[in-house]
Amino acid sequence: xxxxxxxxRHEVTEMGQEVTLRCKPISGHNSLFWYRQxxxxxxxxxxxxxxxxxxxxxxxxxxxxxxxMPNASFSTLKIQPSEPRDSAVYFCASSFSQVPTGELFFGExxxxxxx
Amino acid sequence: xxxxxxxxxxxxxxxxENLTVYCNxxxxxxxxxxxxxxxxxxxxxxxxxxTGGEVKKLKRLTFQFGDARKDSSLHITAAQPGxxxxxxxxxxxxxxxxxxxxxxxxxEL
Numbered sequence: 531x532x533x534x535x536x537x538x539r540h541e542v543t544e545m546g547q548e549v550t551l552r553c554k555p556i557s558g559h560n561s562l563f564w565y566r567q568x569x570x571x572x573x574x575x576x577x578x579x580x581x582x583x584x585x586x587x588x589x590x591x592x593x594x595x596x597x598x599m600p601n602a603s604f605s606t607l608k609i610q611p612s613e614p615r616d617s618a619v620y621f622c623a624s625s626f627s628q629v630p631t632g633e634l635f636f637g638e639x640x641x642x643x644x645x
Numbered sequence: 646x647x648x649x650x651x652x653x654x655x656x657x658x659x660x661x662e663n664l665t666v667y668c669n670x671x672x673x674x675x676x677x678x679x680x681x682x683x684x685x686x687x688x689x690x691x692x693x694x695x696t697g698g699e700v701k702k703l704k705r706l707t708f709q710f711g712d713a714r715k716d717s718s719l720h721i722t723a724a725q726p727g728x729x730x731x732x733x734x735x736x737x738x739x740x741x742x743x744x745x746x747x748x749x750x751x752x753e754l
Contacts, residue, residue: 534687563742573688573733573744621687634678634735634742636687 532556536622536637544645548610551640553622554603563634564597564607565621573621579605591616612644649734649745657751658724665720666748668734674714675736680744682731691719724752 535554543549555562564576577587579599587597594613599605609616619639625632650669658664668677676695680688692701694710694717701708705728707720721728729752734745 572746575742575744578742623687633690633693634680634688636689638686 534622534624534635534637536620536640538640539638540641540643542643542645543612545613546611547644548608549612549616549642549644551607551620551622551642553605553607553637555605555622555624556626556635557603559624559626559635560602561625562599562605563623563625564605565623565636567619567621567639568617576607576620609642612642614644617642617644649736649743651732651734651745651748653748654746655749655751657753660725660752660754661723662752663720663722664724664750665718666732666750667716667718668745669716670736672715674710674717677710677714677717678735679708679717679719680733680735682733683729688731688733721750724750726752726754728752 534556537552541549560581562579565573566576567573574589576589577597578585582599582602595609597607619641621636621639623634623636625634652667656664678693679691681691682688692703692708694708697710697714698712699710705722709718717734729750732748732750737743
């Protein structure tokens with residue numbers, strides 16, 4: 531079975547450009563999470579969707595970040611305009627049951643470098 | 646948001662050695678999970694502990710949940726290079742999911 535699929539795996543862009551990261555969760559999962567990982571701050575939860583509805587976006591750094599989940603099989607994280615401090619690995623994860631008793635399944639991540 | 650401190654932050658050992666890493670909080674955990682993340686990949690679940698005092702074994706890995714459910718430990722016996730990775734604890738629920746600060750383990754031949 532396919533796991534969580536993220537694209538692109540790597541993105542290099544220049545400051546000020548728009549970046550769109552994509553995620554396809556595991557079929558049947560009803561929760562989707564976007565995380566950002568850096569050496570300094572570790573894994574930070576950006577936003578959490580349940581049944582395609584954003585439940586809490588308090589982890590989103592600022593208005594430059596936005597996330598959507600138009601249907602159960604697709605989500606996007608957009609950064610506009612991008613800045614060098616946005617450089618990080620962005621992970622999408624999905625789960626079926628309540629975490630942390632249920633399992634959180636992660637994609638392989640999208641490594642973003644903003645020059 | 647519950648803060649999870651993991652220790653040590655970094656650990657470099659030789660193959661065959663034993664080690665223990667810790668996950669601590671000032672708050673009570675509802676339940677807790679341990680994940681391992683290898684380079685270039687996302688974290689993968691190792692175990693979930695729910696009951697205070699619970700001990701779970703996964704081959705050479707032993708997980709313990711503190712009696713008061715405010716701490717947890719992961720013990721690896723006879724570490725192997727394949728154990729190399731970032732070990733993370735996770736607790737909370739829904740939008741309050743919190744990962745620990747992580748322990749970066751390197752096992753050398």
